[in-house]
Amino acid sequence: MLDLFSLRPETRYGCPSADQILINRFYIVGYSYYFRQAKWALEIVDPDKKDMDDVDRLNNFRPDFRVPFRFRADLSDYRNSGFDRGHLVASANLNDENIQNSETFLPSNMAPQTPEFNRQKWRKLESAVRDLDNKKNTLETYVITGPIFDFQTSIQMIGENDSHGRCIPVPSHFYKCVLAEEKSGKLKMWAFEMKNEALDDDLESYRVSTAYIEQRSGIFQWDNLTGPEIAAEKNRIRKMW
Numbered sequence: 001m002l003d004l005f006s007l008r009p010e011t012r013y014g015c016p017s018a019d020q021i022l023i024n025r026f027y028i029v030g031y032s033y034y035f036r037q038a039k040w041a042l043e044i045v046d047p048d049k050k051d052m053d054d055v056d057r058l059n060n061f062r063p064d065f066r067v068p069f070r071f072r073a074d075l076s077d078y079r080n081s082g083f084d085r086g087h088l089v090a091s092a093n094l095n096d097e098n099i100q101n102s103e104t105f106l107p108s109n110m111a112p113q114t115p116e117f118n119r120q121k122w123r124k125l126e127s128a129v130r131d132l133d134n135k136k137n138t139l140e141t142y143v144i145t146g147p148i149f150d151f152q153t154s155i156q157m158i159g160e161n162d163s164h165g166r167c168i169p170v171p172s173h174f175y176k177c178v179l180a181e182e183k184s185g186k187l188k189m190w191a192f193e194m195k196n197e198a199l200d201d202d203l204e205s206y207r208v209s210t211a212y213i214e215q216r217s218g219i220f221q222w223d224n225l226t227g228p229e230i231a232a233e234k235n236r237i238r239k240m241w
Helices: 009-013 098-103 115-133 210-217 228-235
Strands: 020-023 027-032 037-044 084-087 110-113 138-148 173-182 187-195
Touching (some): 009 027, 009 138, 084 115, 210 228
């Protein structure tokens, strides 16, 4: 049987598993029913690379009715919670056209983030990934982003705790795995893990190996790539700048 996911350009280097795969026009989400939020989001940064003015941030938040009601996060879950609706695929990564930007405002692309984290160090990391993508020798930049739950610490919950337990756990950390395909065909990988709180250190302080993120997230990153060279690259902590 034809694997439809393999036809998507985002899945060129792999597509992790999830309870529900949500295929958007410009990125893919692996949704977790247990956590009522994305397990991961997979994108190609600025996939069209059009030479045009960027569209304005639309901010058109609305429910994602593809997710069954019992497992669906809603905008009301975040209201008065003290947490931001943190994007996994950044709005600024998809801003060539209105439809691109609009798709990033679905709750299935969001997770609870502290304002101090979301609006500062996390935003700086998102900007650094776009800078990498804008380098002359970068052909395409693939990114997998997701939450991490450290159950050795107390997990905070937001949302309505109704008879079905429809509440959302707040991730303790977030990760971002980056794979850059250079015009020469060479592949380079970077990975970051950040605690979901105000952070003061330089971005380089949060670099880890891709293999480490696989262990922490329980997800194979770039699973279509195999061999000793890839294993070595996954264990390398490479400087991005």
